[in-house]
Each structure stands twice: as structure tokens, then as C-alpha cells.
Amino acid sequence: MTLLRRGEYHAFDADGAPYVYLVPSAGVFRLDDTSAAVLDALGEQDLEPSELVRGLSDRFPVADLRATVEDLLNVRALRLVDRPVEAPVASPPRKRIPLTTLVMNVTSKCNLACTYCYEYGEDKIVEASRKPRFMNEETARQSVDFMFAESGESPMVHLTFFGGETLLNFKVLKSALAYAKERAVTLGKTVDTSLTTNATLLREEIIDWIVENDVGVTVSMDGGREQQDKFRIFSNGMGSYDVVLPNIRMLLERHRRRPVGARVTLTKQNLDVESIYRHLRDELGFWEVGFAPVTTSWQRDYAIQEDGFEAMLGQFQRLADEFLQYALAGKHHGFSNVRDTLEEIHKGMSKAYPCGAGLGLMGVATDGDVALCHRFAGSDSHKIGSVTGGVDRGKQEDFLMKHHIANKTDCSTCWARPLCAGGCYHEAHTRYGASERPNLHYCEWIRRWTDTCLQVYGTLAERRPEYLAQFDG
Amino acid sequence: MRHLTPINKKARHIAETTEQDVVALQGGPLTTPSGPHIPLGCTFVFSPGWETDASGGTAGLCQPVERDLFDCHITCFWPAHVPDLYNYAPDWTGKCASAQKDWRKIDLIFP
Helix, strand or coil: CCCEEECCEEEEEECCEEEEEECCCCCEEEECHHHHHHHHHCCCCCECHHHHHHHHCCCCCHHHHHHHHHHHHHCCCEEECCCCCCCCCCCCCCCCCCCCEEEEECECCCCCCCCCCCCCCCCCCCCHHHCCCECCHHHHHHHHHHHHHHCCCCCEEEEEEECCCHHHHHHHHHHHHHHHHHHHHHHCCEEEEEEEECCCCCCHHHHHHHHHCCCEEEEECCCCHHHHHHHCECCCCCECHHHHHHHHHHHHHHCCCCCCEEEEEEECCECCHHHHHHHHHHHHCCCEEEEEECCCCCCCCCCCCHHHHHHHHHHHHHHHHHHHHHHHCCCCCCEHHHHHHHHHHHHCCCCCCCCCECCCEEEECCCCEEECCCCCCCCHHHEEEECCCEECHHHHHHHHHHHCHHHCHHHHHCCCHHHHCCCCHHHHHHHHCCCCCCCHHHHHHHHHHHHHHHHHHHHHHHHCHHHHHHHCC | CCCEEECCHHHHHHHHHHHCCCCCHHHCCCCCCCCCCCCCCCCCCCCCCCCCCCCCCCCCCCCCHHHHHHHCCCCCCCCCCCCCCCCCCCCCCCCCCCHHHHHHHCCCCCC
16 A cells, blocks of 8 residues: 655754755755645654545645645655665766866975874875975976866866965966966966965965965964964974964955955864854954864874764854854855855755765875875875876776765765765775775764754745855856 | 745756646647656556556566556546545545455445
8 A cells, every 4th residue: 555654854944934955856945834744744654645634634625735745745755655765876977077176285395283284193194205295397287287188178177276385385386377377378268276375484475476366365274372373383382373373464454356264173172163263254354264173083182072073063053143144134254164055055966975076176296196185195095197197087987986975875864965975085084094984973963064054044045045146156 | 836845946946847747738849848757656666567467467467456556546647547535535445455355345436
């Protein structure tokens, strides 16, 4: 006998109204009283349609109930018990995805010695001493050529400089960007450039170059003096706050054409998200501030433990609420973690992979080896090609098959998988020794954070839809 | 779709796709090319029953033909052929616990 059962979805309330986030389609629907009652009635048990309708017929017209069941079946918020659910199958992308972002690790050297650094710290995966410490101009040019060659039909490419400390190799940055711009003109493409820096070496000449070339800048910074100087130190143990502060002020004052962001690494010892945000956004004037928990194996002293994740979530939620109030009032709020998730929810992204690594994004090591992303650049076991030899398609396909969400059994029952898809490969590699493993240590956190963002999304959709229109492009 | 409101882009896309399921023939052919059409019903998945078996009969089907009665209530194109279970004959299948064994107990309905 055909029974009705709830399909896969996550129910949430926003601004007093009930919503569902459908899985795996990632569609967001607002329910009315009838559809909410139908889903509610199927919470405890599967029901035959006639039984379901009879049970609710004292509250809703029968015709409405029937139409609702049909709607819910159509969007797959309901399913028929005897219809098998299609099991997802891992398959490589049908078309080759063009490379749209190339991250160039122009140096593996750094003038800071941050304790938690994944490149140099206790969890490093790349043996930096076996590679040249600096990328030379020729490899940089070859990387640019590789980028354009792999970009296919894409009219725009993003070139991101990374390190080590990127600005230690300013000479190569300058020549690589000049070359990239020249090639872009010849090829009729646009190149967008950005870099990440610790801000210790920002000086007038460099800022001039940044402004002149419209380079997007992200500063790695952990907050106020006390917060910054806990881990972001020079090799002699001296904190870097007093060194970076005047540089950042100068950068923010002069680089007005593009928003400058701060990127904060949260650790067990540095979890005061709100005060960090206040300092970086309100006092220093960064346009936006993004937070990420430190990538580390669990036993390290600075690894965030369970109670830390709980505390972090509470603070994220408070800032998300503030974000919502700002957005409702038509004002900018710089908590970029919310904004990024809202955009993904708005577009209805349902990911086969957690990020574009190895697909539309790749990282180049100082010697020209191409890896999944900048975090793996230089690691021989994650190499998928070289700037001179191109991408090894066999390796790339292997990687894509192995890392597909369909192969992450743990994720198959999680409603947050359309957005999370198992999380960062590098995080998984550091934590579990295998990049294809889902990051099970923060599942609950991701679900609750996604739920928070869905609530913000639903409220904005209801009360200020024009805010969301910015993501339509 | 009156009881669900699509909110994000994907939901709107889903709504548009499912809205096209029923097309009035007198309206003529669709003027805009439609997306992939996936009817929900017995043709959606391989649900044997109403076909014939290899010999052209029904004895060798892997599910009894009577099972169709229940498979067609909701989603398929049979509403004219089974009684209206919602309004007039809610108990029509009351005596039929298992279609395969009890199908003879299903009676005719005269509205």
C-alpha cells in the first residue's frame, strides 16, 4: 500500500514563519499552514494519503490538502515509501571545468613564525627545504601562461598571490602581474588580482603598486595586540601587532577602490570572536572580517576542543544576528562568514565537492608544481601537474572520483551536505591523514551554523528581499 | 503551487519545472522550449505491474497486477478509474489489507 513519508529536508523557522531547506536540491520553500500541517502529521509515522487527509480534514479543506500533498511530492519534500530513493553516484564533471583561479605560492618563506602555521608548524605536510624558497620570474611567467591555457572559454581569471609571506617576493609579484596583464590584453580576457599578506612588509612603494594595479588584499590578522601577539610572532618571540598596525592604517587609508579584508585564525586561546570583530572592523576599519578555526590535529595545545566550538558558535550567532539587523536597515556589516553562506543559500548551491580545489582552482608551488590548492602546493602526494607539463588528467579525474560527496558515506544522511560537502580537504588531511575523509569533528557545528544562516536568509527574503538581489548576478 | 512559496533561486527553478507537468492540450504546443520533463508517476521509476510479462500475460510479473490499484491513487493518471478516496469513498480499500490477497473484497462504488 502506498504510504507517504517525509522526504529529506531541514525545517527551520525564520521571522515566525516555517520553511524547509530541501536536500539534496538545496531549494528553500516557505510553508503555509496547510503544508506545515501535512509535514507535521508525517513526523511520527508514514501514512496512507487518505488517512493523512482524513486526519487533517477538520482543519483544512480536502481539496487544499490534496493539492498540498501533490506540491510536496513534486518538490520532493514528501516521497512515496515504495519508490526507491536514487542513490547518488560519483561521476566526474560532464564538461571540463575551466580554471578560473590560480593561487601562486611565490615563496614558501615567512618572516613570522606563527605557532599554528600549517606550512611550518607541527602539522606541516610540505617539506619546504626540498623546494626553492622563492619562485623565480620564469616559473611565475610559466604559471601565468598555464593559467590562461587552462582557463578555457572563461573571460575572467583570478590570480592570487600567496606564500609564505607573499611580499617577501615582491619583485616576482610585480613582474608576474605585469606579464599577466599583458597576456590578458592579447587574449582578450580580464585578470583580477589579489594577495594575502601578514602586513609586516607593507610599505609605501608596495601600497602604491597595490593601488595602481587594483589588487585585492586580505590581511592575516588575529585581532587586537594581545590576541595578535599570542601566536603571530617573529622567530625571536616578539609579537607582530605593533609592526603591522601602522602598515595596515596606511593601506586602509590609501587603498579605497577595493574592500580590504582581514582573515582571522581562531584557536583555543583566541576565541573572542566579537571583540576581534569590533577591533578589526570598527577600530581599524577593515571592510570585512572572516573567521576560520585553526587547521590542526586535535592534540595540539591550540586546537579548539568541543566546548570551544560551542562558545564559538554562540558568538558567531550573535554576530550573525547583528549582521541581520544591519542588512534589514540597509547597512553594510563586515562579518563575511555570513555573507558567503547567504550567497550560497541564495543560489541554491548543492555541491559535489566542498570547494573548487583541483577543479576551477589550483595552487602552484615555488618550483611550478601544480597541486589541488595553495595549502597543498609543494606536496608531492597532492600534485596534479606542473605549469610546464599541464594538468595530469588521469590524476585529476582520480582525485575527483575519490572526493565526490557520493563517496562520503558519513555525509549521506546529513542535511547540511549540499553546502558543506564534507569540508576542507586540507583540514581532513591534517586531522585524519586523508583528504577524502569528511571532517566529522565539526559536523554538529556546521549544521547549527548553517541553520543560523538559513534563519538569517529566510528573514531577509521576507523583510528585505532587495538585499538578496545582490547575489543574483 | 499554492501551498509552498519558492524562496531561493533553486526553489524557483524547481517550481517552474514542476509547474509544467500539466499542459492543457487546447492551449496548443508550448511556445517556449521546456526543460527536461520528468513525469511523476508509474513511468518515473521502473514500477512493474501494469505491463505484461514476457509471454504477454500477467502471471509472470514480479509484482501482482492488482497492486496497481494502490500505486495509482496519488500520482498517476488514473483518477477517473478509481473512486474518489478523499471525498466520497474514503473506506473503499478498507477491507483490502493486502492487494495481492484481498483485491476481490474491493467493491464497486456508485457515487
